[in-house]
Amino acid sequence: MVAPAPAPAPVNGTEFLDDRVAPAVRSVAGWLAEDTGQAATLLAVAAGLFLALLLLRRGVQGLVRRAIPSPVWREHLAEAVGRTGGWFLALASLRIVAGTGSMPPVLARLVLFLFTVAAVVQVALWVQSLLMGLLRARSERADDDTALALMRGLLTAAVWIVAALTLLANLGVNITGLIAGLGIGGIAIGLAAQGVLSDLFAAFAIVFDKPFRRGDSIAYEPGAIGVVEEIGIKSTRIRAISGELVIMSNAKLLGATVANYAAFERRRVMLRFGVIYETPPERLEAIPALVREAVEAAPKAVFDRCHLTGFGASSLDFELVFFVEDPALVTMMDSRQEVILGIIRAFADHDIAFAYPVQVEMLAGPDGRIIDPRETAPASPKRAARGA
Template sequence: MPARELIAALPVALAKLVGGLLVVWLLGRIGLATATRFTRKTSTTIDDFVVKTLHKALVPMLAMGAVTWAWEGIPYEGIGDRIVTALTGLVTAVVIVQAANRILVRLLTSTLQQLAKDDDSGLQILTALKPMLRALVWVLGGVIYLQSLGVPLGALWAVLSAGGIGAGLALQKPVAEFFEYIYILLDKPFRNGDFLHVGDSGTWARVEQVGIHSTRLRSVDGELVVMTNSSLANQTLSNYTVMQRRRRIYRFGVIYDTPPSVLKRIPAMVRAIVEGVKDAEFDRCHFVEFGASSLDFELCYNIPTNNYAQALDAQQQVNVALVQMFAEQGIAFAFPTQTL
C-alpha cells in the first residue's frame, strides 16, 4: 500500500473516530438522562437496574463500533485488522460477561428476597457464593472468546484439569470449612448475637461473626474466641438465645421438729411467694424426701425470659421472700449436723 494513500486516509479515519466517539458519548448522556427521568417516577428499582446495565453495556460496544468504523477507512490489511478484530471481540466479551454477572446476581437476590422475606440466610449464602459465581461466568466467557478466535482448547482443558486436581487437594480443608459455613447458614443452629455454650470446650460466649472459615465468639470474660466452622459444628451446642423460658428446680429443707400442720402449709406459702414475684410462674412445690438431717421440699417454677441476669433477679426475690416468710412463721431451715 502506498504511503501517500495511508497518509491521506489517516485524517479521515481520525475524524471518523473522534466523530463516532463524540456521537456515542452524546447518545449515552442523553439516553441515560432521558431514561433516568422516567425511572424516577416509578416506585420499583428494577427499571433503574435495567437502565444502568444497558448504559454500561451499550456505550463500550458502540465505542468499539466507532473504532471499527474508523479503522475500515484505512487501506491497510494485515496484523492491524486482526488486532482490531480481536480487541473488538475482547471488549464485547468483557461487556457481556459483566452484564451477565450483574443480571445473575440481581435475579438471585430478588428471588431469595421474595422466597424468604424474614430470613436473610439465603442472602448470606449468595454473598458467600458471589465470587465463585462471578469467576464461573468469567471463565465461561473467556473460553467462548478464545473459541471464537479459533484457539485450540484441548491443551487448555488438560492444563485446567491437572490444575483443578492439584487445587482440589490443596484446598480440601478450606473447601470443607466453606461448606460448614453454608451448613450453618442453612441449618441455622446459631446466628450473630446468639449466646452459646460450647459443650466440649466448656466455652460460654456470644456469637460476633460467622465467617467463611471460622466463627468469632466473645466469651463472658471478654476475650475473643475464634473457632473453625467444622470444629464448632461438630460439638454439642446449647443456644440460650432461642430459649423461651428458664426453669428453676431446687430443694430446701426444714428441721425434723417441724409440726405436720406446718409441713402441710409450706407448699401453699411457697406458691404465694412465687406468684408474688413479677417474673416468676409457679409450677409445683412438694415435700419429697426425708433427708439425713432435714425434711426436704422441692420447688419448681419458670421465668419467662432468656435473659440470665433477669432470671437471677427473679430467683433472688423468691429466695429472699422465702427466708423472710419462714422467719415470720417461725419455721427453721435445716442444716447438716453431727452428734458426737
C-alpha cells in the same frame, strides 16, 4: 530431497487494515450512501424498540414488586431487573432490526458480535445480582464478616469465569482444553489445601446455617462458655468468660455440639428445697401457695409449679419450677434471687423451718448392744437425791 515449505509471511497491521478493515468500512459507507432512507428507517425502528424495551423494563420491575408475595424474592428480582443496562437494550434493538433490511453482512456480523458479548455480560450481571441479594438475605447481621466477604468474591469470580467461558464458546473458540486444565488445577489445589478448604466451607456453613452469630454466648466444649467475637475464614474467635481469647478452627467448632444461649426466648429455673419433718401437714399444704406468691412478686417471673416430691434423708423435699420472660442471664439471676428471698421471708412469717443435714451417732457396748447416751449422762443433784 523435498525442500521444506516456506513459512507463511506474517501479517502486519497495515496489511490487516487494508485487507479487512478498509473493505468493511467502504461497504458500510456505500450502503449508507446508496440506501440512506432504509438506513434511517432501520435506525428509527431500532430507536422505537429501544424506548419500548425501556418501558418494558420499568413495567416488569413494577409487576415484580406487586405480584411476588415474598419480600425477599420481590426485592432481589426487582433489583436484578433494574440492573438491565441501557446498552444491552440498545444492542438488542439493533439485533432485532439487523436481519430485516439489506444491511451489509459485515455490519450485521458486527451487530451480532456486540449483541452476543452484551447478552453474556448482562446475564452475568443478573445472576450476580440475584446471588448477592440472596447472600445478603441469608447473612443478615454478618455483613462485615471476613468469610462473607470472601464468599462474595468467590461467587463473583465464579460468575464471571462462567461468563467468559460461555462467551468464548459462542465466539467459536474451543474451550475443552481450558476447562480440562482448570479442572486438573482445581483438583491439585484441593488436595494441597484440604485443611484450609475444610475450615473455609465450615465458615460458609456457619454464615448460612447460622448456628450462632457474632455476639452470641455459646458453650463450645464441656464447661467452656464464651462470646463469639469474630467468624473468620479459617477460625472463629471466642472470648471466654474468664477473659482469654479462644481461637478454634471452624471445622472443629462446627463438628462439636454447640449450645447457643443467645437463642433463649425465656429461661426455665428449677429450685429444690426441703423443710423439716416436724412441719405440720397444714403448713406443708400451704407451702405451694406461699411459693407462688413469692414467684409472682419477682420481676419477669412466671410461676409454673411447686410440689412436694418425696422424703429426703433429713427433709421433706419440694421442687419449684418457674420461667423468667427474658433471655438475659443477669435478669434471670436477679429474678431467681428475688424468688429465694421471697420464700425465706414467707417461711419466716409462717414459722416454717428449712431442713439441713442431721446425723445421729449411737454408741455400742462391748457386747454390741446399743447404749442410750441419756443413760450414761451424769445425773443432776436433784436426780441423785431422788435416787437416794
